[in-house]
Amino acid sequence: MKALVWHGKEDIRCDEVTDPQIEDPRDAIIKVTSCAICGSDLHLFHNFIPGMLPGDIMGHETMGEVVETGDGMDGKLKKGDRIVVPFTIICGQCEQCKRGNFSVCETTNRKRHLAEKVFGHTTAGLFGYTHLTGGYPGGQAEYLRVPFADTTHIKIPEGLSDEQVLFLSDIFPTGWQAAAQCDIEPTDTVAIWGCGPVGQMAIRSAILLGANQVIAIDCLPERLSMAEAGGATVIDFKTESVMDRLQELTDGRGPEKCIDATGMESHVMPSQPDTILDRAKQMLMLESDRPHVLREMIYLCRPGGVISIPGVYSGFSDKIPMGALMNKGLTVRTGQTHVNRWTDDLLRRIADGEIDPSFVITHTVDLEHGPEMYRLFRDKQDSCVKVVLKP
Amino acid sequence: MYYVANIMRSKGDPKIVRSGPRHVPPANRLARSLGWFSIGLGALELFAPRRITRTLGMQGNETLVRAFGLREIFSGIMSLSVDRNAGLWSRVAGDGLDAAALMSAMTRHNPKKHNVALALLMIGGIAMLDYRGAQETARRPQNGRRRLYPDRSGFPKGLAAARDAARKVLSHTKASVS
Numbered sequence: 001m002k003a004l005v006w007h008g009k010e011d012i013r014c015d016e017v018t019d020p021q022i023e024d025p026r027d028a029i030i031k032v033t034s035c036a037i038c039g040s041d042l043h044l045f046h047n048f049i050p051g052m053l054p055g056d057i058m059g060h061e062t063m064g065e066v067v068e069t070g071d072g073m074d075g076k077l078k079k080g081d082r083i084v085v086p087f088t089i090i091c092g093q094c095e096q097c098k099r100g101n102f103s104v105c106e107t108t109n110r111k112r113h114l115a116e117k118v119f120g121h122t123t124a125g126l127f128g129y130t131h132l133t134g135g136y137p138g139g140q141a142e143y144l145r146v147p148f149a150d151t152t153h154i155k156i157p158e159g160l161s162d163e164q165v166l167f168l169s170d171i172f173p174t175g176w177q178a179a180a181q182c183d184i185e186p187t188d189t190v191a192i193w194g195c196g197p198v199g200q201m202a203i204r205s206a207i208l209l210g211a212n213q214v215i216a217i218d219c220l221p222e223r224l225s226m227a228e229a230g231g232a233t234v235i236d237f238k239t240e241s242v243m244d245r246l247q248e249l250t251d252g253r254g255p256e257k258c259i260d261a262t263g264m265e266s267h268v269m270p271s272q273p274d275t276i277l278d279r280a281k282q283m284l285m286l287e288s289d290r291p292h293v294l295r296e297m298i299y300l301c302r303p304g305g306v307i308s309i310p311g312v313y314s315g316f317s318d319k320i321p322m323g324a325l326m327n328k329g330l331t332v333r334t335g336q337t338h339v340n341r342w343t344d345d346l347l348r349r350i351a352d353g354e355i356d357p358s359f360v361i362t363h364t365v366d367l368e369h370g371p372e373m374y375r376l377f378r379d380k381q382d383s384c385v386k387v388v389l390k391p
Numbered sequence: 392m393y394y395v396a397n398i399m400r401s402k403g404d405p406k407i408v409r410s411g412p413r414h415v416p417p418a419n420r421l422a423r424s425l426g427w428f429s430i431g432l433g434a435l436e437l438f439a440p441r442r443i444t445r446t447l448g449m450q451g452n453e454t455l456v457r458a459f460g461l462r463e464i465f466s467g468i469m470s471l472s473v474d475r476n477a478g479l480w481s482r483v484a485g486d487g488l489d490a491a492a493l494m495s496a497m498t499r500h501n502p503k504k505h506n507v508a509l510a511l512l513m514i515g516g517i518a519m520l521d522y523r524g525a526q527e528t529a530r531r532p533q534n535g536r537r538r539l540y541p542d543r544s545g546f547p548k549g550l551a552a553a554r555d556a557a558r559k560v561l562s563h564t565k566a567s568v569s
């Protein structure tokens with residue numbers, strides 16, 4: 001089959017690989033009908049997250065049709081079922097899974113010793129996302145083996161298109177969890193840094209969760225226009241002062257809830273000198289992330305507020321204003337998304353026509369053109385917001 | 392062909408049979424060459440500043456040359472990284488500094504001033520390459536028209552309806568809590 005394979009920094013190719021095979025009774029194999037490229041894939045494309053090996057298959061936003069199952073499905077999944085695959089692999093039986101903390105499932109990381117060394121504990125296995133999280137082959141391919149498939153799936157009822165439900169795999173629940181973790185009150189202003197696919201989903205989620213005002217920050221006109229369409233007031237950080245505008249929009253109080261939908265690769269630019277220093281430190285391996293957005297959020301958030309971080313950070317961040325964080329009594333909430341905690345509710349909302357996540361798709365191409373699409377999405381060319389691949 | 396990567400996969404994992412083509416935009420190749428050039432020159436300036444000052448008749452400026460060497464290495468590594476655009480711009484700025492330093496050595500009584508002139512000429516040429524590279528590796532669309540998405544709310548029933556429904560639910564849950 002064909003698959004998008006990581007060969008090194010900025011080197012993803014469409015390779016011919018062998019078909020995946022069932023290894024365990026709880027495995028299933030799906031024929032992929034749609035998959036997508038995520039902002040997290042860009043961190044891997046740049047080799048900013050340690051633990052990728054040449055030959056790793058990319059992709060963690062995938063859906064398709066079950067073509068083969070192991071014999072441990074317990075009636076929960078069968079050939080012919082149409083499923084979306086959550087990017088977090090879950091066992092459904094460990095204590096964390098029982099609590100709904102799916103992204104820190106204690107069983108599914110098959111390279112747990114690596115995670116334990118680096119993070120102190122193991123976290124869940126993830127598709128197409130470094131050997132720290134199991135080194136599982138990803139879903140930007142024609143076929144995908146889903147481990148623990150009896151629990152790791154979202155069954156899709158008839159009548160919904162791939163485009164409507166594909167993002168249940170990651171970015172929709174990710175934006176949703178980012179907003180849900182804010183415990184939004186009807187008087188709240190929610191400020192969201194980054195209007196990529198995750199930011200866009202967070203904006204819609206904050207609206208659906210009843211925020212009084214949603215403010216979105218980015219510098220790309222096409223993304224800001226999409227944010228505005230979703231109900232956000234926008235700030236272009238290239239031409240406006242984020243601090244002044246936020247103060248103005250909140251009568252000088254600052255937003256109660258702040259969401260970082262940018263992550264470790266904040267734009268490097270002279271008007272934000274800390275990003276230049278971070279970039280230099282990254283080069284000398286003195287720091288792994290560029291946490292400009294975190295610093296800005298902590299400084300601008302209203303005391304007593306919440307900082308919610310769906311954006312991915314990989315290792316060590318410097319100059320985090322702990323004094324402001326502590327004295328303002330801010331709450332920090334973060335994590336890889338506990339996808340299945342939210343998907344029943346979100347699937348119902350899609351089916352009821354409350355929301356249609358396909359609005360974010362700007363490019364649909366076949367798998368062979370995937371490598372070019374990585375560049376296009378990374379470079380924000382051609383007004384790209386989200387790329388869907390059709391194997 | 393033999394792929395090392397394949398031995399690290401478990402038995403049911405897909406293994407590479409044939410690798411597809413690698414896409415490297417031409418501008419990135421230019422950035423690569425300039426990056427390595429920068430590192431090479433930087434190393435020379437850092438470790439053998441005397442040779443340079445002697446050739447240019449600029450004895451006594453070794454510390455300056457060393458500092459320039461560090462700068463070259465920094466720009467070089469940056470030009471090889473994913474932020475090659477920033478690296479190339481820093482090279483353009485560096486070319487300016489180099490030229491300024493060389494101009495100061497273009498005095499009548501410098502016996503090596505023909506070497507200085509030659510170096511200035513070279514820098515002129517390289518600066519043009521650096522500038523071209525910086526232009527071509529810019530990440531934003533240089534030509535293509537930009538599309539905007541003012542009609543993509545994501546709410547099939549409209550934004551106002553989504554807002555209203557949410558507020559109703561919120562006030563409802565609030566009421567039932569108190």
Ligand SMILES: NC(=O)c1ccc[n+]([C@@H]2O[C@H](COP(=O)([O-])OP(=O)(O)OC[C@H]3O[C@@H](n4cnc5c(N)ncnc54)[C@H](O)[C@@H]3O)[C@@H](O)[C@H]2O)c1
Nearest residue numbers: 039040194196197198261262263266267310311312336337
């Ligand atoms: N927690 C999770 O489970 C999870 C899931 C999916 C994605 N993510 C992470 O979410 C982040 C965003 O993903 P995406 O797909 O939207 O990626 P993306 O790269 O398309 O979007 C990032 C956006 O941030 C903007 N940005 C950069 N610097 C900024 C700054 N200083 N201020 C404001 N905006 C800035 C960029 O212009 C861009 O539009 C990534 O870090 C990704 O890894 C996390």
Ligand SMILES: [Zn+2]
Nearest residue numbers: 038039040170
């Ligand atoms: Zn993702």
Ligand SMILES: [Zn+2]
Nearest residue numbers: 091094097105
């Ligand atoms: Zn578990």
